[in-house]
Amino acid sequence: MQLHYPNKKSEQDIFDNIPDVELLQINDSVNPNLLIHANNLIALKQLITKHNLAGKIDLIYIDPPFATNNTFTITNGRASTISNSKNGDVAYTDTLKGFDFIEFIRERLVLLKMLLSDKGSIYLHIDYKIGHYVKVVMDEIFGIENFRNDITRVKCNPKNFARKGYGNIKDLILFYSKSGNLIWNEPKTPYTEDDKTKLFPKTDKNGRRYTTIPLHAPGETQNGKTSQAFKGILPPQGRHWRSDVSILEQWDNDGLIEWSDNGNPRKKIFFDEQEGKRMQDIWEFKDPQYPVYPTEKNPDLLDIIVKTSSNENSIVLDCFAGSGTTLKSAQTNGRQWIGIDQSDEAIKAITQKLDGVENDLFVAKSDYKLLTEEKHSTQQLVCRNGG
Numbered sequence: 101m102q103l104h105y106p107n108k109k110s111e112q113d114i115f116d117n118i119p120d121v122e123l124l125q126i127n128d129s130v131n132p133n134l135l136i137h138a139n140n141l142i143a144l145k146q147l148i149t150k151h152n153l154a155g156k157i158d159l160i161y162i163d164p165p166f167a168t169n170n171t172f173t174i175t176n177g178r179a180s181t182i183s184n185s186k187n188g189d190v191a192y193t194d195t196l197k198g199f200d201f202i203e204f205i206r207e208r209l210v211l212l213k214m215l216l217s218d219k220g221s222i223y224l225h226i227d228y229k230i231g232h233y234v235k236v237v238m239d240e241i242f243g244i245e246n247f248r249n250d251i252t253r254v255k256c257n258p259k260n261f262a263r264k265g266y267g268n269i270k271d272l273i274l275f276y277s278k279s280g281n282l283i284w285n286e287p288k289t290p291y292t293e294d295d296k297t298k299l300f301p302k303t304d305k306n307g308r309r310y311t312t313i314p315l316h317a318p319g320e321t322q323n324g325k326t327s328q329a330f331k332g333i334l335p336p337q338g339r340h341w342r343s344d345v346s347i348l349e350q351w352d353n354d355g356l357i358e359w360s361d362n363g364n365p366r367k368k369i370f371f372d373e374q375e376g377k378r379m380q381d382i383w384e385f386k387d388p389q390y391p392v393y394p395t396e397k398n399p400d401l402l403d404i405i406v407k408t409s410s411n412e413n414s415i416v417l418d419c420f421a422g423s424g425t426t427l428k429s430a431q432t433n434g435r436q437w438i439g440i441d442q443s444d445e446a447i448k449a450i451t452q453k454l455d456g457v458e459n460d461l462f463v464a465k466s467d468y469k470l471l472t473e474e475k476h477s478t479q480q481l482v483c484r485n486g487g
Contacts, residue, residue, distance in 0.1 A: 102240045103233065105199040114207045118145045123471040133468035134438045135427070135454075137447045140419040142473065143440045144211040157215045157438075158283055158414035161405055161426050163225040163395060164205060201230065206237050208419065213241055215417065216278045221248070221409040224274045225397075231272040242276040249275040253401070254384040273383075287408045288376030300371040312358050312366035317342050333365070342367075379404070392449050395422060402429035410435055424450030431457050431466050 109117070121142045134151075136143045147153045209224075216222060222242070226234050239247065251273040291299070300309040315330075316339040326340040330348045335341050341348060348365075351357050357365050385398035402425050410416055412434040418426035421439035427450060430437035441447060454466040 101236055101244065103202065103236050105202065107199070108203060109207070111210045114210050115145065118142060120145070120149070121473050123150075123473060125469055125471050127470045129467050129469045131467040131469060132436050133427075133431070133466070135421075135447070135450060135468050135470050136438070136440045137442070137444075137470070137472040138440065139442050139473065140440045141207060141211070143471075144208065144215065144419060147438065148211065148214055153415070153438075154214050155217050156415060157212075157417045158217050158220045159406065159410040159416045159435075160212050160216060160220070160222040161225070161402065161416070161418050162208075162212075162223070162420045163397065163418075163422060164208075164420045165201075202233055202237060205234055206241070209237065209241050212417075212419070213278070218279050219281055219283050221275065221277045221282050223251075223405055223409070224276075225253070225271060226274065227271050228268060231274065235274055238274055238276055242278070246277045246279065247275075248277055248282075249273075249381050251275060252382045254382065256387045283409055283411055283414070285408050285411070287379040287404055289379050290376050291371070291374070295377060296371055299377075300369075304368075309371040310368045312368055315342055315348065315357070315365050315367055316340060330365070333363070392423060392452070396449075397425050399425055399429060402426050403433065406430055406433050406435060421450055422446050424453040428453050428457055428466075437468075 118141050121138075123136060123138060123143065123146050136146075209222075212222060222238075224234065224238065235247075235250070253271045253273055255269055255271060296309060300311045302310050302312070304310060316335040318339055324340070325344040325346075326342070327335065328341075328345045330341060330345045331352070343351075348357070351367065352365075356368050358368055359365055383401065383404075385401040387398050388396050406416060406426070406429045410430075413436060415436045415438065416426065416430040417438045417440075419440040421427060421441040422443075423446065424439060427437045427439040431454065439450060441450070454468070457466045
């Protein structure tokens with residue numbers, strides 16, 4: 101499925117039309133982490149052609165503009181409300197609309213796919229007004245078979261303007277992978293007391309709460325160890341035992357199998373042995389009460405994404421870096437990172453945030469290379485970076 105609209109470029113034209121503007125390193129760090137103060141199309145192409153990073157990024161998180169037709173400002177060091185006035189310092193503008201906005205996003209997604217590793221994932225944060233169009237674009241670029249989730253993020257400050265329609269309390273996070281072999285570190289959330297009683301309704305003689313699950317699973321295994329008889333019982337038609345019969349025997353000896361009145365065996369699952377419950381696709385994290393940058397996100401949200409879809413020493417990329425929350429999360433969780441933003445205010449916010457990161461008792465502050473576009477290049481692109 102594809103969107104068709106005027107002036108839609110081929111992927112080769114997108115790449116070829118990006119000017120080769122030199123990025124200058126303006127500090128003396130040798131650390132592989134990169135903070136790039138530049139147009140993100142220029143920077144992404146440089147990562148491919150100059151830094152040899154095609155196919156090496158394990159995780160991408162981006163929070164681009166939402167086609168709101170507004171200007172976002174910072175006043176007295178704090179993020180201001182959306183404004184069309186001249187008050188405050190402009191953080192970024194979000195004035196592209198319609199197919200111009202769609203092509204703006206698509207151009208960057210084309211390069212991001214080139215950078216993504218075969219085990220990599222991309223999370224794109226967008227709103228309900230334009231998100232369904234962006235999903236079709238992502239289906240086209242990454243393949244609908246690599247669509248993983250449409251995550252609902254419940255907003256802290258829902259917009260309930262007077263209108264004929266229901267109030268809006270959510271944004272979307274579109275989650276895709278490069279392939280089926282993606283990095284996945286299963287995220288868990290703590291059980292509540294209500295979960296404890298509802299999901300683990302039984303109690304053993306020692307007072308331990310537990311539930312039971314079937315010992316068999318879908319799929320027939322011919323002549324295998326999981327298709328043999330256990331205590332004289334064969335698995336149901338079209339199913340097989342979850343484990344070898346020898347393991348089932350051991351579980352039974354250890355008292356970990358409960359037998360029903362009609363002789364059906366089930367495995368005991370104890371509450372006190374569980375790390376938590378599987379995370380679902382509706383997320384609610386409170387954003388910073390006094391954000392220093394418009395659209396600044398809760399660090400716990402980024403920690404979940406970074407821990408789930410990357411490993412230690414993976415490279416994490418955010419090309420709409422904004423306040424730097426993604427970069428800080430990558431830094432504190434032992435990942436290598438690359439952040440890109442063209443906004444002067446974003447770079448200020450990022451450097452301040454990273455200067456406050458301490459890895460351990462022996463490493464004081466975040467270390468990174470700071471790159472920037474040549475100041476007087478005649479080949480500048482119009483870019484509206486979010487955060």
